[in-house]
Amino acid sequence: MESERMASTVNDASPAVAQAPKRRRRRLGRLTKKEILVVLGMLAVPVVVDLAFVWGPALASVVLSFFRWSGVGGLHPRACRPSGGLIQDNGCFTGVDNYHRAATNYPPFWPAVEHNVLWLLVFIVIATPLGMLFAVVIDRGIKGSRVYQSVLFLPVMLSLALIGIIWEFVYSPNYGLINTVIGHNQDNNLIDWLGNPHLNLWAVLVAATWRQAGYVMVLYLAGLKAADPALREAAQVDGANAWQTFWRVIFPTLRPINIVIIVVTVIESLRAFDLVYIINKGSNGLELLSVLVTNNIVGETSQVGFGSALGVVLLVISLIPISIFLYQNFKRKEGR
Template sequence: MSSTSQTPAPAAAVTPAQPKVRRRRGIRRLNTRDRVVVALLLGIPLLLDLVFVWFPAIGTVLLSFTKWNGVGSLHTKTCQPNMPSILNNGCWYGVQNYHQAATIYPEFWPAVRHNLIWLAVFVLIATPLGMLFAVLIDRGIRGSRMYQSILFLPVMLSLALVGIIWEFMYSQNFGLINTVIGRNGNDNAIDWLGNPHLNLWAVLVEATWRQAGYVMVLYLAGLKAVDPTLREAALMDGANAWQTFWRVIFPVMRPINIVIMVVTVIESLRAFDLVYITNKGINGLELLSVLVTSNIVGETQRVGFGSALGVVLLVISLVPISIFLYQTFRREESR
């Protein structure tokens, strides 16, 4: 009987556990010079923003609760209703400035209405017109460079110069428009800028002429950034040019749309130059920005009341922007 001897397998060599080596990423510590550079790059813009934006904004809100003509110092005392205006200066007035603006100031509500009309014209006419120009130029039509320069030319001009140019166009006796329609220098000449029923719409034509070119440039930048493969895929699926733009290109330009919406609201509510050049914002051209200027630096010099009008203008401008941004970001989060 044969027996097989089993030799035990050699025991595996026991090696001590190797410690885990933690590799630390190389982090370069900032030296003193780097910290100074970073502090300057961040601190200077922040300081300028605080000095020229936030401090004036907060100061305007505080001044809106005072009765102050810009001369003398502000006091903590409350204004006395029966005290003469000269002595009753630099005191806290509460919400009386806002109450007076909404109740007894005759130019307030017409100015609010005109600002809303200005905003509606920019949103419904100037912005679509600028988008149309951008789409046509982006398609590479013949002479697109020339058209782009012509349409962008009003943006390069100051609003004061734009107003002066259109004053010659609207002149009652020697204007180009009255000459073309045959009403130049006679009793039937149209007073485009003097008639309170026409001057607002005449000035809106000037503003739209400039705003459309500005919107065109923004949309051109957005169209150039769109991936060309999206157009090719839409064409392969049988979409026409209209469907390609609205269902493929336009949704991709959502960031540009947000920028244009914000810029449109700001430009429409801060309108000042054109109406002030035309007739100093009176006789049918009342705007909140003009009322703010006339009360703060005009003959009345009611700084507190003018500041209250400025706060109202700020609130009106923030409401549509906040709603639009909230709806936009809410849709993006729901996706």
């Protein structure tokens, strides 16, 4: 009898139990008007901010690059007159004249492009492998790894402007650390690391690499900590050494991290501005596109249209390697 009552209770409760998930799913699927408004607000705020501060200025720069505009007055579609220096020609349509002027009649342009490309290559060839090496060594759990990690990550927490000031003291001809150590701080034997156009770019790249390597290290450490320990154990069982385990087993699992690092590296290298501007405002061998954009838009001679054209060139240079890399990775992933 007792078993029959229990069976009857279970049978009576089973429809309610079966209907509970359905009611729960139905309840979760229905949102009140207040909840819908909250969701829309949470989506609308970041979209509006993104449009206002990222896509809006980018599209405005593309439009302004086809005009001769000083930042004051309106724009009009009338073509600029041959005597473009006249005040009444402000805001006139130039077509691709700003781009032509940058490529043919603006001496700092091509050195700036070369320096930006060199900056990118140094970050890819030196800073990224160095950060990866730091991450692998620290991930192996060496003694004092926490201290090393903190010391290497410290430059990332400092602003680039402060890093520029620190390295100015390091490179100072008279009382700088480097000249003092190598004995070249005498009046007749000074090495002007930041004033010599043949040395200053490489000196600044050392400072930039010092910071970038710590950033890359943290990203790779996050990827290494997330790697499945069973992969290492399986590789050891198969007789693989540490080098083979990393390159053939662990590194392929870091593909998402590699994509992030490549994108961040391209962006960081091509938008480099603070270091060179703090040192000598991007002149005397330290020309960069970002500095030229700033000097033309907010400098003494406000040429917003021409500065916007330089900004568009910088944007295109940034997008080309990122687009190629992302296309290759997604294509490879789809082919699997």
